[in-house]
Amino acid sequence: MNNIPTSEFAVRRPPAVSVKTPRNPAQAGNGNQLMADSFSVYYGPFEAVKKVSCAFPVGEVTALIGPSGCGKSTFLRAINRMNDLIPSCHVKGLLYFGGKRIYGPKLDVTVLRRRIGMVFQKPNPFPKSIYDNVAYGPRLHASCSRRDLDERVETSLRKAALWDEVKDRLQANALGLSGGQQQRLCLARALAVNPEVLLMDEPTSALDPKATAAIEDLIDALRGAYTIIIVTHNMQQAARVSDLTAFLYEGSLIEVGATSQLFTNPKEKRTEDYITGRFG
């Protein structure tokens, strides 16, 4: 499937960090801690995300689940300010990354997006070579030598478990890759700029079961090194890959907790009804 060694008997660690938002998020932001404090996102007058407060533990995988239109993708995109491109979109409340306000006036969005990478639902490689796709970010963010760049491309492709499949055709057009390979290339492209957080918006919804399993194995291999937030409609996927699961409904965060607890014994009836398919 891929060459990342993963133990079948790997012990899933319980979430190491409290999911509650600390009283003073600015002080509590340890390293690259990401947290929301009464954070809302509006499209014009419509409040798509309603006063969400939660912390995303460093190095853990958090799944965002909820029915279509519940605001999970909007929330995810707000984290690296992708919604800035939508004119009617504005935010209220606070969103912190490493103790700094993501929507603060002094924040450099380019730096933010280097530190917080994103992988989208549909693979979207540039119409360039495989090599250039991965080298695109490092070239943009830092001047590095050809040798450094080669190394960065190889490392990123290895992390994305794609290196063995493409090492002999790095100059081939990326659009010639299969859907699953393209998605792993997009992941390699995101990893190439050494982000601390990876946002994934339904990264496997366009992939077949084998390619889905490859991406899920990757998420497992990247756990610990990156804080990962994944939006998924696939309940089993959320249960398989995440340490924490957050359930959003009509823009509000209904419940957040350890995945093992949320899928066996959720506290909120709405969570139970959603995950058991009784609505949504």
Add this chain to the structure above:
Amino acid sequence: MTIHFIKEVNLLKDMILELSGRVEDQLGRAVRSVMNRDVSAAQQVLEDDHAIDQNEVDVEEECLKILALYQPVAHDLRFIIAVLKINNDLERIGDLAVNIAERTLFLSSLPTATTSFDFPAMAMKSQMMVRQSLDALLRQDIDLAIRVREADDEVDEMNREMYEQIKQGIRKEPDRVDALIHLLSISRHLERVADHATNIAEDVIYMIKGEIVRHRPEPRLE
């Protein structure tokens, strides 16, 4: 959840109820066979055990099918897991009923011991625990399940008393030792029946609350 899933779960409920009914009947018949030295009733218990075994396999296959096809979560998952485990306990109670009936067959050929002990009380208590644990499953009644757990201590105590009584009986009537040892076995089987009823009650508590209460002191009812 899909209509298919609801249909499958309803089918599983019917299957586990059928198995429960069979097991209760078998246990009742086995107990009566001992009390009345009724060999034909004991034979009937032995003959009917295969139906319980078949029911157990069917329930397990249905549970596996639901797990594979629907990957249930939350209460749905806990229900399937509880049924899988209760299924196993019911089949074991069925086997214990067979063991008790076999003692009847042995006892029927032996002279009756004059040592008296309260076998009906213990049998009634164990049977009641089985019935209540299944009622708790049917009605999702957590208080009833907790009461079943509490009752297990009483049956354990009865078993200990039975042991003492039989020990004294052997001293008093050493020529009836065979019959008395069979009676001791019956007491032990009834105590095991109560243990399985307790397991069922604990699985019902897990199903309702999502909390594994095994190996913990019993929570007392208010």
